[in-house]
Amino acid sequence: MSVLKRKLEGRAALVTGGSRGIGAAIAKRFAREGAAVAITYAGSQGDAQQIVYEIQRDGGRAMALHADSGDAKAMQAAISTTAAEFGTFDILVNNAAMLRVRAIDEFPLDEIDRMLAINVRGPLVAIKEALRFMRKGGRIINIGSVTSDYVPASGLSVYACTKGAIASMTRALARDLGNAGITVNNVQPGRIDTDMNPADGPLAERIGHSIALGHYGNPTDIANMVAWLASPEAAFVTGTSIKVDGGTSA
């Protein structure tokens, strides 16, 4: 019988936007590593319940919480519910985000506000609330984008700006939270095949050529890095942005 210890045994995590794509892959990977996992969703209740079902079927602990990342009260409630249900709060993954591709002069102001609210304010609110419960050894992992440093196509100004903010907040928070023994890191995916950016979608035609490895990545490619950052092996890694992009920015 295997005596390999699972990396996240006894830990409790919340993954925002865990109903589909990269967030769902992270939640399932965390559960396989022994963590109890809460996922949030905004619209896809059925998908969220399916992820919870799959984790529980495989012997894990999970729950789905309806919480729009643009709604501060809902985010706060999701965090405190996670801590109350699991009895601890160790890992926060800020994954949920919105992407709209448009030239800045054509962007409706309410769409800019919504992207800033979901992609930037949401993570800040979640981190602020999570710190009420997180202790030494806690992990904050933001999902940014390679687009904060490298913009391969037009129409990405607002999205790139939100992901640049994620990289900056990661560095600054690592300074603030170092003494508390909490690490803060930013995983920057390149082109990953999800509903947001399908490998056969319109964005792929414009940016697919930029991938050094010649193909899109899978959500599990990101989950592998996030699981490592959440583990004790990454205890001395903080304040950094790590690209998982198949060489897109090489």
Ligand code: NDP
């Ligand atoms: P998807 O669009 O495939 O999935 C997004 C997830 O976030 C869904 O679970 C969705 O749930 C949830 N979500 C969306 N809006 C909200 C909201 N307002 N409140 C709560 N949950 C929300 O995206 P990806 O999996 O591709 O992206 C995940 C992360 O990776 C994002 O931060 C994205 O910016 C980043 N990224 C992705 C890349 C890619 O190529 N795919 C490249 C670089 C970065 P629901 O359906 O219930 O709303």
